[in-house]
Amino acid sequence: MKLEGARIAPFLRNPGAVRGVLLYGEDEGLRRERAEALVAAVAGGRDDPFRVSVVPREAASADPGRLAGEMAAISMMGGRRAVWLRDATNALAAAIETALAVPGDSLLVVEAGALRPAERLRVLFERRQDAAAIACWPETGADLRASIAARLTELDVTVEPDALAWLADHLGADRGVTRQEIEKLALSVGPGGRVDIAACEAVVGDHAGLGLEAAMFAATAGDPARADRALRAAMAEGANPVAVIRTALRHMQRLSLALAEELNRLSPKEAARRARPAVFFRHEQDFARALARWTAPRVAAVSGRLLAAEAACKTTGAPDALIAARAVLEIAHAAASMRA
Structure with missing residues (x-):
């Protein structure tokens, strides 16, 4: 199934019984952020070696049965497991389909780059009822301005309207980079500070x-x-x-x-x-x-x-x-x- 808009945030917090999630698109930072959220929702964090298995693309390509084996594994300490495949390509579609058919409740999280609608990975995840595909494109316009403003508020910093527009013009290509620049900007003005265009020009490295x-x-x-x-x-x-x-x-x-x-x-x-x-x-x-x-x-x-x-x-x-x-x-x- 395809997930869009307002359905994404609650799903990331609780993916339910879904067995696989494809995160694809040009925004690598957003893909990684959403992958981390899914892994944490299922396994309680990213760093539990018993419940989280990170599989690089090269490892999955070298051993077609690796993903299925990880999906079949059971945590020694109990709890649901997450199998995290990074930088996937269409060449791994068959191995991923086999892994999704393995009985159990492990969640397979797959990160991939930009994919067209007819490409194998998108078709696989969008057509299955026990899987989800989520696009991760760079935020723009009102969505980007809202994200920037919300993050600055979280950091106890206010922003002038002109500065917010400037930031939206100069950030957004990658969610991870955007968050780093916003945090750097907030640090420069300090808690309770106010961001203006001069501060943006001086600090933001875009x-x-x-x-x-x-x-x-x-x-x-x-x-x-x-x-x-x-x-x-x-x-x-x-x-x-x-x-x-x-x-x-x-x-x-x-x-x-x-x-x-x-x-x-x-x-x-x-x-x-x-x-x-x-x-x-x-x-x-x-x-x-x-x-x-x-x-x-x-x-x-x-x-x-x-x-x-x-x-x-x-x-x-x-x-x-x-x-x-x-x-x-x-x-x-x-x-x-x-x-x-």
């Missing part, structure tokens, strides 16, 4: 996100060469094409708001301070150049094209990296042709 932001400031300022360099650097650091498009959309939204509030009449420093989200000082001059070049109708037209580009990036088989890069560079060339 070079890909920072590169995307630099690319967009250069693009809207009309500097195609610099925008291209920053974009290439960001994508080399791991920025995915959809994140590129969404960063561009947020940047154009900020520019639209600034134009509506006539921030182009102010000094670069004051315009940067009053922008929402505020503009970090190193981008003040680029932001001022963008305000002098762009008009509200032009920003709206570009935003519409970016929405279309995002939809195109999500089409199976589309050259998403090329689509995203072209969208940013078209903005840069358009800005370069505008009169300041």
